[in-house]
Amino acid sequence: MIIKMSPQATQGDIDYVVARISSLGFRAHVSTDVGRALVGVVGSIDISASAALSGLRGVEEILPIRKAYRLASREYRSESSIVRVGSVAIGADAPVVIMAGPCSVEGREALLEAADAVKKAGGRMLRGGAFKPRTSPYSFQGMAEEGLQLLAEAREATGLPVVTEVIAPETVPMVAEYADMLQIGTRNMQNFPLLMAVGRAGKPVLLKRGMMSTIEELLLSAEYILSQGNHQVVLCERGVRGFDTVTRNTLDISAVPVLRELTHLPVIIDPSHAAGRRSLVPALCRSAVAAGADGLLIEMHPRPDQALSDGEQSVTPEQLSRIIADCGKVATAVGRTL
Numbered sequence: 001m002i003i004k005m006s007p008q009a010t011q012g013d014i015d016y017v018v019a020r021i022s023s024l025g026f027r028a029h030v031s032t033d034v035g036r037a038l039v040g041v042v043g044s045i046d047i048s049a050s051a052a053l054s055g056l057r058g059v060e061e062i063l064p065i066r067k068a069y070r071l072a073s074r075e076y077r078s079e080s081s082i083v084r085v086g087s088v089a090i091g092a093d094a095p096v097v098i099m100a101g102p103c104s105v106e107g108r109e110a111l112l113e114a115a116d117a118v119k120k121a122g123g124r125m126l127r128g129g130a131f132k133p134r135t136s137p138y139s140f141q142g143m144a145e146e147g148l149q150l151l152a153e154a155r156e157a158t159g160l161p162v163v164t165e166v167i168a169p170e171t172v173p174m175v176a177e178y179a180d181m182l183q184i185g186t187r188n189m190q191n192f193p194l195l196m197a198v199g200r201a202g203k204p205v206l207l208k209r210g211m212m213s214t215i216e217e218l219l220l221s222a223e224y225i226l227s228q229g230n231h232q233v234v235l236c237e238r239g240v241r242g243f244d245t246v247t248r249n250t251l252d253i254s255a256v257p258v259l260r261e262l263t264h265l266p267v268i269i270d271p272s273h274a275a276g277r278r279s280l281v282p283a284l285c286r287s288a289v290a291a292g293a294d295g296l297l298i299e300m301h302p303r304p305d306q307a308l309s310d311g312e313q314s315v316t317p318e319q320l321s322r323i324i325a326d327c328g329k330v331a332t333a334v335g336r337t338l
Contacts, residue, residue: 127299133185164178166194176201180203190217239273273299289330
């Protein structure tokens with residue numbers, strides 16, 4: 001349920017409504033939409049309680065939410081949300097954001113070289129995995145806290161905010177100490193304890209779609225984070241598992257306009273995991289921007305043939321520069337900037 005406050009409602013009116021909701025045993029989430037306050041109520045509230053709230057000072061209207069993903073829906077907020085990661089804004093009419101960097105942090109020299117290349121190419125954020133969930137237990141699993149420390153050093157050297165993956169609830173505080181944005185990978189999209197932990201951490205979250213998950217399931221996973229009071233969530237389409245083996249996954253480009261209709265949350269594309277081959281990444285990047293994506297998450301490595309993970313789908317610094325230049329032209333064509 002959404003409580004729409006009147007334009008004349010004071011902060012005291014809003015605070016009193018929130019207090020009444022809490023006294024009834026429910027959680028309240030306050031946001032703004034088209035210049036007025038909205039109070040979202042989490043939980044199934046009965047008719048008598050709804051009637052009591054409707055009579056409070058400053059309340060203009062009480063609206064039901066039909067979607068299961070209440071806080072993520074356009075019914076809750078009609079305006080597109082902007083998520084801020086340091087000085088970078090993602091979503092709405094903000095410039096399309098390029099996040100790039102190696103799949104995994106492999107060492108100080110390589111990471112600083114990659115970060116410098118991302119900045120010179122025009123990227124706005126640095127990605128890199130300190131914890132790497134891998135299909136095989138014998139594959140490189142990342143450098144853990146040492147990798148996080150190197151990411152923080154790279155941020156200090158370049159000014160680029162850092163996004164990195166967190167894979168377990170117990171490591172959320174440690175990762176949040178170093179990272180500017182917490183990434184939930186495809187394998188953990190429905191790891192509900194982890195979703196609630198990053199929700200409580202209060203840092204911006206990048207939530208990837210599960211490789212075999214529906215769009216509604218993605219939005220319900222986002223709801224877990226939002227329900228903990230963290231509204232800084234960016235959704236990421238990274239391809240779904242299909243029957244064709246020509247590409248690593250099948251990029252669902254239609255997910256971008258569909259999600260923009262269903263949710264106010266920003267939507268970005270990871271072309272690297274969808275393609276599985278660096279030669280395909282530039283075309284998928286252009287397609288994503290044309291479809292209305294708010295950003296791109298691109299794997300880039302200074303020497304992809306030496307990468308410890310996902311080298312075959314990582315572009316070179318030179319390719320990243322060309323991708324950003326080409327995507328800038330596409331962005332202009334569809335009324336965006338890069």
